[in-house]
Amino acid sequence: MTRLTGSALRVTVLVGENDTWHRKPLYTEIVHRAHAAGLAGASVFRGIEGFGASSLIHTARLLSLSEDLPVAVVIVDTGERVRAFLPQLDELVTEGLVVLDPCEVIRYTGRDGDQGETDTLGKRPL
DSSP states (O other): OOOOOEEEEEEEEEEETTOEETTEEHHHHHHHHHHHTTOSEEEEEEOSEEOOTTOOOEEOOTTOOOOOOEEEEEEEEOHHHHHHHHHHHHHHOSSSEEEEEEEEESOOOOGGGOTTOOOTTSOOOO
């Protein structure tokens, strides 16, 4: 069972939705590795517009041909556990941005009040 309250560290990974790792979406690989590492949680958010180091604007507007929209993977856990995960991000993220922010967790509860408990496949027990 994963419990998390109080001071924590949030890592936000900004990449393109077309970025891949061994023919799979990069954001999927990051989430699966975070899960395998036992981190408290990870979520992927798809942006509607943005630009990065290349200064090329990617947008979801109707008249645009851009399909490589920005994606943010947000992971929260204790500072120690997040920092232990950083070498994996260093391996995976060849283009993009990785940001660390201190944060405070005030509530971390799974569905049915199970405090985020899952089995090894990420499924909730019955």
